[in-house]
Amino acid sequence: MTDHAVRVRGLRKSYRDTVAVDGLDLDIAVGEVRALLGPNGAGKTTTVEILEGHRSRDGGSVSVLGVDPARGGSSWRREIGIVLQATDDAGELTVAEMIRHVARYFPRPRGLDETLSLVGLESKRDSRIRRLSGGQRRRLDVALGIVGRPRLLFLDEPTTGFDPEARRQFWSTVRALDTTVLLTTHYLDEAEALADQVTVIAGGRVVAEGAPDTLGSRDVATVSWRDGREQTDDPAAVVARLTAAYGGPVPGLSVTRPSLEDVYLDLIGVPR
Numbered sequence: 001m002t003d004h005a006v007r008v009r010g011l012r013k014s015y016r017d018t019v020a021v022d023g024l025d026l027d028i029a030v031g032e033v034r035a036l037l038g039p040n041g042a043g044k045t046t047t048v049e050i051l052e053g054h055r056s057r058d059g060g061s062v063s064v065l066g067v068d069p070a071r072g073g074s075s076w077r078r079e080i081g082i083v084l085q086a087t088d089d090a091g092e093l094t095v096a097e098m099i100r101h102v103a104r105y106f107p108r109p110r111g112l113d114e115t116l117s118l119v120g121l122e123s124k125r126d127s128r129i130r131r132l133s134g135g136q137r138r139r140l141d142v143a144l145g146i147v148g149r150p151r152l153l154f155l156d157e158p159t160t161g162f163d164p165e166a167r168r169q170f171w172s173t174v175r176a177l178d179t180t181v182l183l184t185t186h187y188l189d190e191a192e193a194l195a196d197q198v199t200v201i202a203g204g205r206v207v208a209e210g211a212p213d214t215l216g217s218r219d220v221a222t223v224s225w226r227d228g229r230e231q232t233d234d235p236a237a238v239v240a241r242l243t244a245a246y247g248g249p250v251p252g253l254s255v256t257r258p259s260l261e262d263v264y265l266d267l268i269g270v271p272r
């Protein structure tokens, strides 16, 4: 058994003269929630579609749950859950009918009650799909992605169009899952709330990787005071030293750290 859910080396993909993925490496450990961040056109969707077995590649090696997706059969496919960007379909079925329908494709699906409660849709069990709000519809999409107990779940921009409350609820849904997750998002706060590790992609390559709180030297704080400024990974020590030197409160003291958005914009080369 591999301890990696995903292992990618030197992945390449071009569309005619557009290089979409340009030598990308990616390792995702079993049980991890990984966020893939990057500007429009960075190559995220192309990468994810190759991992899902929905798109061919030009080069590199790819292993997803120990299998090359280009040769993944139906048993491999049943181990994977995919939640695509919102779709419109099956509006006349009820929520329960739709979940039961999808569950039939899997050998050991979750029960209907467990699935509904994981996504917080218990009260909508007998509602027709076309009557759901946008956020509820998205939660149904997630329900359909997890009903088969996937070992790996792909979430593509899952909370686009959600109100703030629905986003928070969705985040707790994802945190409650005991599965490896690969999430693409344009929301930095979403990556920060959910991801164990963040991979930033630009121009089809990985430009940075790390935990959300240390990515791009985010753990380095700036201590400023009336008479100076210092960068440090131990701001408490600097403040203690200054307090001793001033013999009391440090005039004009502030301690700041860059936000995830600050380091992300630096990493992808957006001037601020």
Ligand SMILES: Nc1ncnc2c1ncn2[C@@H]1O[C@H](COP(=O)(O)OP(=O)(O)OP(=O)(O)O)[C@@H](O)[C@H]1O
Binding pocket: 015, 018, 019, 020, 038, 039, 040, 041, 042, 043, 044, 045, 046, 047
């Ligand atoms: N089917 C296609 N045919 C031709 N070019 C494509 C196709 N799909 C993607 N591309 C191009 O490949 C590059 C990477 O696109 P991709 O969709 O993977 O980026 P992305 O990071 O998912 O972007 P977004 O954040 O906008 O969804 C872009 O330049 C895009 O125009």
